[in-house]
Amino acid sequence: MAEFVEFEDIMCSxxxxxxxxxxxxxxxxxxxxxxxxxxxxxxxAVYIPQELAEGKIADAETALEDK
Ligand SMILES: [Zn+2]
Known part of the structure; x- marks a missing residue:
């Protein structure tokens, strides 16, 4: 998952x-x-990137509602 490489150094606060x-x-x-x-x-603890929370999840909701 190349798009997640930038998150490798996230620390649990x-x-x-x-x-x-x-x-x-x-x-x-x-x-x-x-x-x-x-x-x-x-x-x-789970870290959810902003774009994931606002993007992918919203897309999934939209796709499900279209059915
Ligand atoms: Zn922790």
Whole structure:
């Protein structure tokens, strides 16, 4: 996932450890889908980039509503 390379050095502000890329599952309107997000291996906090929160999720909502 080349687009996530720039997020490699994100630190968890609480634990001071590097966040790692991992899969996160979502359920929306009864549909299950997943995406790759940065999350803290220690406390499990998830970092969702602004463009992901406002872009991909919104696109997914739109696609589901069109059906
Ligand atoms: Zn943490």
């Amino acid at each position: 609480g634990c001071q450890v590097k966040m790692q890329l991992g899969r996160a599952d979502f359920t929306y309107l009864g549909h299950n889908f997943h995406t790759e997000v940065m999350r803290c291996p220690k406390c499990g």
